[in-house]
Amino acid sequence: MSSPRKPQVLKGFRDYLPEHMVLRQQVLNIIRSVFEKHGFEPLDTPALEYMEILTGKAGENEKLMYHFRDQGDREIGLRYDLTVPLARVVAMHQNDLVMPFKRYHVAPVWRAEKPQRGRFREFWQCDADIVGSNAPLADAEAVNVLTDALQQIGLGRAVVHINHRRLLEALATIAGVPADQAPTIYRSIDKLDKIGRDGVLADLQRNGVSDDSANEILDIVTMTGTNDELLDFAAGKLASIPQGAQAVQELRDLVDNIERLGVPKNMYMIDLALARGIDYYTGPVYEAQVEEPKVGSVAGGGRYDGLVGTFLGRDVPATGISLGIERILEVIQEFDLLPARKSVADAMMVYVEETLADAAALARELRDEGIRVDQSIMTNKGIGSQLKYADRRGIPFAVILGADELARGEVSIKNLATGEQREVPRAVVTQELDMLLKDQLTAVEGE
Numbered sequence: 001m002s003s004p005r006k007p008q009v010l011k012g013f014r015d016y017l018p019e020h021m022v023l024r025q026q027v028l029n030i031i032r033s034v035f036e037k038h039g040f041e042p043l044d045t046p047a048l049e050y051m052e053i054l055t056g057k058a059g060e061n062e063k064l065m066y067h068f069r070d071q072g073d074r075e076i077g078l079r080y081d082l083t084v085p086l087a088r089v090v091a092m093h094q095n096d097l098v099m100p101f102k103r104y105h106v107a108p109v110w111r112a113e114k115p116q117r118g119r120f121r122e123f124w125q126c127d128a129d130i131v132g133s134n135a136p137l138a139d140a141e142a143v144n145v146l147t148d149a150l151q152q153i154g155l156g157r158a159v160v161h162i163n164h165r166r167l168l169e170a171l172a173t174i175a176g177v178p179a180d181q182a183p184t185i186y187r188s189i190d191k192l193d194k195i196g197r198d199g200v201l202a203d204l205q206r207n208g209v210s211d212d213s214a215n216e217i218l219d220i221v222t223m224t225g226t227n228d229e230l231l232d233f234a235a236g237k238l239a240s241i242p243q244g245a246q247a248v249q250e251l252r253d254l255v256d257n258i259e260r261l262g263v264p265k266n267m268y269m270i271d272l273a274l275a276r277g278i279d280y281y282t283g284p285v286y287e288a289q290v291e292e293p294k295v296g297s298v299a300g301g302g303r304y305d306g307l308v309g310t311f312l313g314r315d316v317p318a319t320g321i322s323l324g325i326e327r328i329l330e331v332i333q334e335f336d337l338l339p340a341r342k343s344v345a346d347a348m349m350v351y352v353e354e355t356l357a358d359a360a361a362l363a364r365e366l367r368d369e370g371i372r373v374d375q376s377i378m379t380n381k382g383i384g385s386q387l388k389y390a391d392r393r394g395i396p397f398a399v400i401l402g403a404d405e406l407a408r409g410e411v412s413i414k415n416l417a418t419g420e421q422r423e424v425p426r427a428v429v430t431q432e433l434d435m436l437l438k439d440q441l442t443a444v445e446g447e
Contacts, residue, residue: 012112012121019394022341024329027153028106031126031323034149035104038141040128043103045085047110051075053088057280057310064111078110082127082322083280083307090131090318091311099132120326127301129320131308136250139284139303139319140257146288146299146321147267153328154337156264158288158298161271164251165281165302167234170244171220174237175204175213183279185209189221190275193296197222221273227255230270247283254284280304286321295331299323339441342394345374346437347413350386350400353379359401362411362429366399369430371437373399391416396440397433 009015016024032042051067054077067077079085082105090097105127112121128145130138143160150158168189172182188203195203197218204214223233231248238244251270258268276285283303290298301321308316332338347366351359356379363373374395376386383402390398400412400421411429413436414421424432 010121012115014120014122019342020329022344023333023338024325026338026341027325027329027332028124028126030152031149031325032104032106034152035126035128035145038102038128038145038148040102040104040145043086043089043105044107045079045082045089045105047078047108048076049079049085049088051077053077054079054084057084057087057307064113066110066112080111081109081278082107082125083129083304083320086127086129086131086320087304087307087318088311090308090316094312097131100138101131102129103131104128117330124325126323126325127320129318131316131318133319134305134317136253137257138317139254140261140263142301142319142321143254143258143268143286144261144263146286146301146323147263149323150267150288150299151264154332155288155290155298155328156267158267158290160268160286160288160299161274162251162254162268162284162286163271163274164247164284165276166243166247166283167238167251167272168275170238170241170247171217173241173244175209175217177207177209185217186275187277189217189273190277192221192273223272227270230272231255234272250284276300276302278302280307282306283319288323290331295327297324298327298331343374343396344372345393345395346372347374347397347399347433348386348390348393348395349373349375350383350390350398351376352383352402354403355401355406358406362399362401362426366430366433369434371430371433387414387416397436399429399433 052075054065055062062080065077065080067075070076086103086105090101106124108122108124110122113119115121128142130141143162146160150156168186169179169182172179172185175185177185184207185204188200188207191203192200201214201218204217205211209217220234220237223230225233231252235245235248238248255270274285274287276287281302282305285302286300287297288299289296299321301319303319305315305317308318349359349363360375363375366373378386378389383400387398396416398414398416400414405411405423409426410423411426412421412423413429413433415436
């Protein structure tokens with residue numbers, strides 16, 4: 001026999017074992033539910049795209065793209081986000097889509113970046129976007145669906161930071177930086193949390209910004225205060241720059257619409273330092289940050305009116321958000337923000353050989369009523385062994401149909417966490433188990 005191959009996974013990639021997948025699917029299902037409650041329709045696209053589709057749109061992220069030539073000698077790339085594929089879809093199917101088009105997309109993307117905590121080379125994004133509306137209400141709805149999703153997955157303390165790309169362009173004008181070089185300003189400001197004021201100051205100077213202009217930019221973006229105070233401050237500083245004044249007014253309209261949609265006031269704030277590193281943003285930008293516990297960004301987004309136009313030759317307004325599921329899952333697990341389950345099954349059907357047919361019939365009845373039942377296949381094991389197996393799997397209840405129970409017309413239901421066991425008539429097993437499951441869920445959610 002030849003030597004066995006070493007089992008290994010590529011760096012930055014992971015296997016998802018069942019216990020992790022149970023939580024993962026729970027969170028993804030909650031997010032999908034929130035998106036659909038807001039009227040967003042599901043969409044999916046291929047993992048692979050032509051390189052010409054993916055390039056020239058996302059700045060620094062494109063350096064991290066996985067790409068290769070396929071057997072047909074075509075230049076192919078793995079998608080690095082879900083927004084560029086959406087832009088292609090809109091361009092290809094513009095006559096088939098009803099505008100404004102509200103879509104959500106939950107899928108993996110790939111970036112060849114340095115793996116670290118909460119950051120992997122393969123990761124999932126949960127996007128919700130609105131294409132075909134330039135109204136401030138569309139941007140407000142993007143923030144609205146984001147805050148709703150964060151609340152539902154236990155991150156109600158997250159705060160959505162909001163800024164505007166044209167406000168940052170106005171800062172570049174103040175600095176004397178030509179418009180086509182303005183992205184260098186965004187990228188420098190985007191590093192503020194990581195390298196601090198002195199680091200950003202040095203970065204701006206390396207990009208040709210004078211000391212006075214660099215300090216003025218930093219004085220503006222590090223200003224603190226209420227939303228109204230910050231917008232008034234920015235309006236005063238940028239009054240002589242048309243795109244700056246327009247950006248401030250659009251932010252006022254956005255905040256007004258966010259308030260009218262009922263987004264909790266403690267879940268959003270104006271942040272003049274927010275830049276977002278992706279090049280295709282053209283208007284308001286958003287980033288959800290978790291302050292308690294302080295884990296940083298878990299979601300982001302913004303308006304990108306020019307992206308679809310790279311395929312059509314004309315601008316199509318678009319705005320949206322993206323939740324980074326890997327960081328979110330780490331926070332949820334570390335701080336127990338959602339009721340945890342170890343198994344998808346609600347109950348294990350336990351039996352002896354002579355009661356198998358009756359136990360299988362009962363399992364079918366329970367499944368028909370929406371209860372998830374794992375039929376034991378341990379035919380050579382006694383009831384005790386089957387119960388130990390179910391407990392190790394993290395299944396909360398066992399439904400036991402032994403020979404004595406069958407003769408009495410009863411079934412035993414055992415809580416595997418507490419050891420409590422009760423016998424109930426065969427005719428009411430479904431109602432009893434359903435009640436126990438609801439009581440357990442209520443108790444966990446109340447902790």
